[in-house]
Amino acid sequence: MKTLNEPSNQTKRTGRYGKDFGGQYIPETLMTELEKVEKTFNEIKTDETYQAELHDLLVNYANRPSLLYYAKNMTEDLGGAKIYLKREDLNHTGAHKINNVIGQALMAKRMGKKRLIAETGAGQHGVATATIAALLGMQCEIFMGKEDTDRQKLNVYRMELLGAKVHPVTTGSMVLKDAVNATLQEWASRSEDTFYVMGSAVGPYPFPAMVKYFQSVISKESKEQLAAKENTLPDMVVACVGGGSNAIGSFANYIDDPSVKLVGVEAAGKGVDTDRTAATIERGTTGIFHGMKSLFLQNDDGQINPVYSISAGLDYPGVGPEHAALAEMHRAQYVGITDDEAVEAFEYIARQEGIVAAIESCHAVAYVQKIAPTMSKDQIIVCTLSGRGDKDVASIAKYKGVDIDE
């Protein structure tokens, strides 16, 4: 039955977001496997055994719930809205990525798969996948752009330490998008025993929906935690956006609360108006790539542009289809933060709060630094710290011209 507020001219299609984002655009070789993933995803939502195992690992292995921390020093220093930090950096493996990886790895196990493959940018998703593969006794192979294996050596070694094989990808611009290409190719070559653990809220349906489902634990918790502390909803939720997994998880439980402003922070690189950027929503146009219709940085012919950000986790030429739809509907706002601003925030939050946050997350922190002073003291911002910054210390030092011996 139609409800009154449901627009009659828009039929809801499976796997589509907004007018026409999302969908399934992937080689036929993978379609049968994708159908199996979709079937499993639909089953696990109501399967008690699965849910119990997921809950157990999230609580007893991943260290959930993560803290919702009142950043008193930042709040006082910025002199505006009250700032709460959702501390995904305190999760096991040091980032939000573990939430999704546990969920997908348990799906893989249920499907009888023995081998996990994944792409990674900064290495956090690769580390999380390697971790869960070790825990569940599965094989693991990670595809990572050569550019990224060079700037995130520590994470490469961590993955190897955990028993994973890391393949440096030397095609294209040798970053995250190329790692996704390589992982899709590997999956097309071998899917019988292999599950592709997609790290971001991108790709063909059901991946964007799955990643949102597993990451929405972030906003489920933050909503309850803030209600307990302040007995109210936040006025604004801020999270960084590459493909958009931590942002969609941070937004998920607030999307239907119109009073909560949702802000996704993209990596502007050297600036939104330059070619050295990864600000997909601000600069992108609609296209079809990596299995989905969404917004992409591309030329007039539909060739995907090389992108750039100091952050290996955010330099992706596309964005998850639900973010494209949230932007289209003006439900969420997307802003760009440059390398310089993010690096400044990296130092700021370290000195103010004693937290070394991931350079990805520092894009969100930098936006909070800008917006909080313009808000009143009775307003509340929840900012997700998607990961910890240990992995970035060496490259930030280099950026600042400090020579340290790794």
Add this chain to the structure above:
Amino acid sequence: MSNLTKIFENHKAFIPFVVADDPDFDTTVANIVALANNGADIVEVGIPFSDPVADGPVIQAGDLRAFAAGVSTKTVFQIVEQARKQTDVPIVFLTYLNIVFKYGYKAFCQKCQSLNISGLVIPDLPYESKAEIMPAANQYGIDIIPLITPTSGHRIEKIAKAATGFIYVVSSMGITGERDAFFDGLKDLVAEIKKYTDVPTAIGFGVHTPEQAQEMATIADGVIVGSAIVDIVAKEKQQAPAKIAAFTKSMRTAVDRSEVKA
């Protein structure tokens, strides 16, 4: 619907592939003509894409050479326009969907019709998503060539029943590129397809020797050869057309031999 199906009537088809603008405009035109004049039934012209996820290293390298030559969608159309002055061989484009989407489905199909392009092979357009291009394709008589793979299983029926032009049967798992072994159930796969349609089948992915071409043409109605030709272009550059002519002749002979045997 195009005239593609007719080509396969009482005749095994040889369908070679070249990347447009690899290594340059004039060589591609000459390559298309060499293929057409030496026994190709249909020429598959690849539109280079920045991120060809279904393609192996050989075709990826061909795409990179084309980008180095400054290829654009417009250049690809101009190449076909030039080739059309010398040959009326049926041509299909191999393209990733984003190229067509950005040009506009309608405008792209209209342009194809004007160049006498018969069909489009779009590796990242599965059955579920083709509804968005079909109105334009139907309006301008362009076949959207479906792919069926060793993993298609229960999907074969719906894909085959909706097929027009020909069906691209993928020889094995994975991506394009020369290989020595194919999926061992190809015969059954083709038989399964034939249960649902009379639309001809052509096997591609990895076929690179005359012996393999003969074997594949025994199983299916035609054979598609890509990487082996792109490899010739890689090695011979501007001298490729003569080598391609010789290679095409040998493949043509092998494919014809399969008919005698069958």
